[in-house]
Amino acid sequence: MADIIQLLPDHVANQIAAGEVVQRPASVVKELVENAVDAGSTVIQLIIKGAGKTLIQVVDNGKGMSERDMLLSVQRHATSKIRTAEDLFQLHTKGFRGEALASIAAIAHLEISTREEDNEVGIQLKIEGSTINDPKPIACEKGTSIAVKNLFFNIPARRNFLKSDTVELRHIIDEFHRIALAHPDIHFDFFHNNSELFKLPPSNLRQRIVNVFGGKTNEKLVPIKEDTDVVKINGFISKPAFTKKTRGQQFFFVNNRFVKNSYLHHAVSSAFEGLLKPGHHPGYFIFLEVDPSSIDINIHPTKTEVKFDEDQAMYAILRSTVKHSLGQFNVAPVLDFDR
Ligand code: ADP
Ligand code: MG
Secondary structure: OOOOOOOOOHHHHHHHHHHHHOOOHHHHHHHHHHHHHHOOOOEEEEEEEHHHOOEEEEEEOOOOOOHHHHHHHOOOOOOOOOOOHHHHHOOOOOOOOOOHHHHHHHHOEEEEEEEOOOOOOEEEEEEEOOEEOOOEEEOOOOEEEEEEEOOOOOOHHHHHHOOOHHHHHHHHHHHHHHHHHHOOOOEEEEEEOOEEEEEEOOOOHHHHHHHHHOHHHHHHEEEEEEEOOOOEEEEEEEOHHHOEOOOOOEEEEEOOEEEOOHHHHHHHHHHOOOOOOOOOEOOEEEEEEOOHHHEEOOOOOOOOOOEEOOHHHHHHHHHHHHHHHHHHHHHOOOOOOOO
């Protein structure tokens, strides 16, 4: 029998990987904004047109890229964030898989403009399908701008599968909330079809929550805080009187990364037991800080799931911390310790 196995060409492999990383416009927003955060930016602009189906652009004032790095950044498994397998247990960045830009370039038109502080001019790279233009000099601010156009231009099934603009924009806003809440010290601007949806100046966490969800949120927040060997807990929970029938405002962040975790969610809900109106859900903005070597975030390409070594201890500590704050709130309504 003849040998029949072949290594796939890069662009095919990238397109396959893209299927997991990029489900919809919101996935691109997440990857680009996370890269901007990892680049040490203090100001990040998100510019969207047509709910991300026409344009997704992220402009940052971070450290920028050299020409070599810009060319490498769109290769698969190319990253500046880890070097060795051991680094996976000491993650301090949002990214580490080195596949977002390669995936996005495989399924959309990509335009990168970037300038490092020490360089007088910037450089620009355009990738449209298999056409990769030579980088050319461009006048731009320090930092990086990445524009993604015509998402899924070469995968009609995916493009047709996208939901209405209202639904896709909702997903984008959800991703934006998650990253804006995790980084209150960063200034964010978010434009959709030329109108500004969010303008978030640098602030503390409480102020950021209020700027994102509106002035009325302030009186609803109860601070929580705990410091143990296993985990440091910070953030806010909603007062029982202000809980909602929707599950909208429920956020866990582990080492400043938004994660979904039904086990920890249960810990919080059970702490609210007996305090909630029937059918109501607690709101929470909970930041868990743990030793990076005690978690595994590399469970899914989107990195929104996490495995804890000590999940039972986490559950117990979280539950009692929330209970404690709810109790304290009843006797001391003005208690506050801002992050
Ligand atoms: P990862 O974030 O996992 O490293 P990406 O494909 O998202 O992988 O990005 C590849 C590399 O490109 C990053 O490691 C980083 O060095 C560089 N990069 C991407 N976006 C930016 C940005 N906005 N500013 C500076 N460098 C960036
Ligand atoms: Mg990345």
